[in-house]
Amino acid sequence: MDPAQSAALSAKGRADTLAAMQLAKKRKVAELEKDFDDYRAARDPGIRKGALADVRQRASHRKPADEVFLSDPGSLSEGEVDSANASSTEEPLAGWGTRKHPAKSQQKATVSGNPGRPPVRQESPARKSSASNTFSDDRRQGMLSEKIRKRTSVASRPVTQAAASSSTAGRSSVVAGSSRSPPKWYLDLGSKTNKRDPILSQAEASLSRLKTKITACKDTGPNQALFDDIRMLLHEVAFHYVDGNLLRAKRILHNDDGLPQLFDASFSVGIVWPFDIKSDAEELYNKWSEQIFEVNLYRGIRQGATDIIDKLEASKYKLMDPKVHGNGKLLNGQWWPTQLCTVVAGAHGASIAGITGDAVNGAYSVVMSGGLDPSGVPYPNIDNGDTVQYCGTDAMKNDGQPSGETRQMIINSHNGQPVRLIRSSKLGGEHAPEKGYRYDGLYSVTTVEQMDPADSQRQRHRFTLVRVAGQDPIRSTEPERRPTQREIAAYTTDRTWRGKGK
Known part of the structure; x- marks a missing residue:
């Protein structure tokens, strides 16, 4: 055989091989299309009885195109090769999604005698998987199982506290067991x-x-x-x-x-x-x-030579009604620069008097500030921290009756209502704040000592106050001390700026 003939045969062999591969590809695509139609038919609730068995039978006896080509390349006829060459440029998937199964069209036309009523969905019978069926249930089940495995593996990981916190970012901020x-x-x-x-x-x-x-x-x-x-x-x-x-x-x-x-x-x-x-x-x-964003220590107060309360402005900063017993929204250690500021907050009810209350319910709050009696002599108060000896106000009338403030404290000794105790830096001693006024919690009035004869004019009484159990410690030592260093700095700066010294 001359070289020209060998070259011609080699070229023809390569062309035949290429044509065979293209035809095998076309057959494979046709198979996939058929499988897809079979899959849709098997899922169709209106499919006739016996059709599913036909689908299974065809799928079980079908031989894959690549197996046909690889086992016997010569089984392809010259006509098939030419046909493959002629159709190799066509889009094999062009018809997907547009075919309609006859059973489905027939189903829409006959629905229990009522054309306007949608068909009732039925569960399709289980399918047997086939090794050659690209859309087999085995493959779909495997894909689903893989997705479930990935999700459950993530869900089963231990959740850290920080991650648990961030995962609730879009949820309500109220949790079980809390009304906040x-x-x-x-x-x-x-x-x-x-x-x-x-x-x-x-x-x-x-x-x-x-x-x-x-x-x-x-x-x-x-x-x-x-x-x-x-x-x-x-x-x-x-x-x-x-x-x-x-x-x-x-x-x-x-x-x-x-x-x-x-x-x-x-x-x-x-x-x-x-x-x-x-x-x-x-x-x-x-x-x-409460939308209180003001950082001025003297909020609600009109400052001047003599500070006064701006009633309209001060109403924004009131934390509680001063004429009630208890803490209200006050916290142990809460601090203010002046007694007037305690009035704005509602912690105390008077800008000068040390006792506030009424003749029915007794005293609500007391201020320990090392005050002087009418003769200019300090009251004999004793501050031991959790236990206090506190004098009522001396009477000014010569009627043999204690002062109104003293009578209020006597009522507390009978009704058991505690008083809010506020310490001033003017008090001095280890329990007093370094500057300003600090709220130190609730104290019960346990005993009353009458220090003057019954016929005396001033009718001085001294009360034993005992700090109510279960409260946090008094904040008079580091690192819990109030006022804080930041509060002291702000207080000192303001006093210096106003020319009132430190």
């Missing part, structure tokens, strides 16, 4: 805000650091260094300007990842926070919940 909920005005704000005022940048940075430290306690366990950092940040952010949008964006009033996790056991994830951190966090929460 963020205020409505706060929830009504969107979590996304526009560019914030630069004046809020310090608060934003402090709040971010605060949340980072809290998360560190939850993830790695609390330690004294983290507690000190959180304590410092709470003291610091109290003097930064904030607004509602910033608090909402940082989720500061949310239960699960805001301030409540520091003072509400329902959200503390088992961490025992120091009592002063709990108190300071709750104080901030109460303040911001």
Whole structure:
């Protein structure tokens, strides 16, 4: 055979092989189309009885195209090769999705004698899988099983406390066992805000650091260094300007990842926070919940040569009614620069008098400030911290009756109602605050000592006050001390600026 004939045969062989491969591909595509039609027929609730068996029989006896080609390449006729060449440019999947099975069309035409009623869906019988059936139930079940495996493997992973907290970001902030909920005005704000005022940048940075430290306690366990950092940040952010949008964006009033996790056991994830951190966090929460964003120590007061209360402005900052017994929203250790500020907050009911109350319910609050009697001599008060010897106001009338304030305290000794006790820095001693006025909790009036004869004019009485059990310790020592260093600095700066000394 000459070289020309060899080359011709080789070229023809390559062309035949290529044509055979194209024809095999066409057959394979036709098979896939048929399988797809079979699959749809098997799933069709209106398929006639016996058709499913026909589908199974065809699928079980069908020989894959690639198997036909590989087992006997020469079985392809010259006509089949030419046909493959002629149709190799056609799109084999062009008809997919447009074919309609006759059974389905027939089903739509006859539906229980009521053409307008949709057919009732029926469960299709189970199919036997075939090794050559691309759309077999085995393959679909395998794909589904893989998806389920991946999902369950993720779901079965242990969830850290931090991850559990972040996963509830879009949920309600109320959990079972707690009635606490963020205020409505706060929830009504969107979590996304526009560019914030630069004046809020310090608060934003402090709040971010605060949340980072809290998360560190939850993830790695609390330690004294983290507690000190959180304590410092709470003291610091109290003097930064904030607004509602910033608090909402940082989720500061949310239960699960805001301030409540520091003072509400329902959200503390088992961490025992120091009592002063709990108190300071709750104080901030109460303040911001009432939309009190003012950082001026003398909020609600018109300052001048003589400070007076601005009644309209002061109404925004009232935490409780001074004419009720109990703590109200006051927290142990809460601090104010002057007695007038305690009146604005509702902790006490008088700007000068040391006892406030009424003739029916008795005294509501007392201030220990080292006051002087009418003759200019200090009252013989004794401050032992949890136990106090406190003198009532001397009578001014010569009627043989104790003063009104003293009678109020006598009522408390009978009705058992405790009084709020506020210590002033003027008191002196180890339990007094360094500056200003500090709320030190509830005290019961246990005994009454009449220090003067029954016919005396001043009718002095001294009362034994015992701190009610179960309260946090008095905040007179470090690191829990109030006022904080930040409060002392603000107090001193204001006094110096106003020319009133330190």
